[in-house]
Amino acid sequence: MRLGVLDVGSNTVHLLVVDAHPGARPLPAYSHKTELRLAELLDERGAIGADGVDRLVATVREALEVAEDRGVAELLPFATSAVREATNADEVLRRVANGTGVELRVLSGEDEARLTFLAARRWTGWSSGRLLLFDIGGGSLEIAVGVDEEPDAAVSLPLGAGRLTAARLPGDPPSAADVRSLRRYVRSCVADAVRDVTRLGAPDRVVGTSKTFKQLARMAGAARSADGLYVRRELSRDDLRTWGQKLAGMPVRERQELPGVSEGRARQLLAGALVAEAAMDLFGVEVLDVCPWALREGVILRRLDGMRTAEG
DSSP, X not given: OEEEEEEEOSSEEEEEEEEOOTTSOOEEEEEEEEEOOGGGOBOTTSOXXXXXXXXXXXXXXXXXXXXXXXXXXXXXXXEOHHHHTOTTHHHHXXXXXXXXXXXXXXXXXXXXXXXXXXXXHHHHOGGGOSEEEEEEOSSOEEEEEESSSSOSEEEEESOOHHHHHHHHOOSSSOOHHXXXXXXXXXXXXXXXXXXXXXXXXXXXXXXXESHHHHHHHHXXXXXXXXXXXXXXXXXXXXXXXXXXXXXXXXXXXXXXXXXXXXXXXXXXXXXXXXXXXXXXXXXXXXXXXXXXXXHHHHHHHHHHHHHHHHHO
């Protein structure tokens, strides 16, 4: 069966097409993405402006056409923090539905954490024991921990790389004072979540998902994406601290030239590094593994599980 998952995120609208059936690993067949950076399009009232909504409707319509051309039998559309937290979210959802026929499911932050955790658990397997997950998106940071496929704790914090960059790092490069202020803010927010997670016990394995962790790891010397999914990629706290200091002094044009850094994400990378370092430091993580599966795969796996239950 060919499934399509349409992810309206804070940075991109991403259509992932997979060939899948219950009990099997989803096989990617096609990927189509458009950068909208919705997290950076919120106005002073916290609303997505008319132009942003128009662009979103057009982008979803285009993705729908691509899904049809690629033979998608079922589309799984959802939206995350940028739409969830917009003060005009109901209007945005109505405009998308009226303009495209697509009814976006708005995931809560906890839903994001739980679905991403499911994907990471399936990827790493039961041998990973108690698993601790960090996921840095454009609008939020998700943290989850557990020994099963459902995490024992799932937390979402407003610490997305796009959101923080737009709100707190205006310069290029940003001033040292702004970087210090953001670092204090991020660490304060993460510290509030530490007790609820660590009381459940020390993790046996720690993973980071999302584009931010992939780019930070590649920048620090991890294998390229072209080297394949099954190459183990790690990111150490020491490397992260070193590169965070370097990024703070780099303008965007220099960040774009670093290994693995995309043009669209270069501006957000410093904020992402500060969030990643705070999470690893405050949770006492020296090294984490970068997991290639994240939220989109979690949505697909949950749907396949539902199909298997129905068949049973």
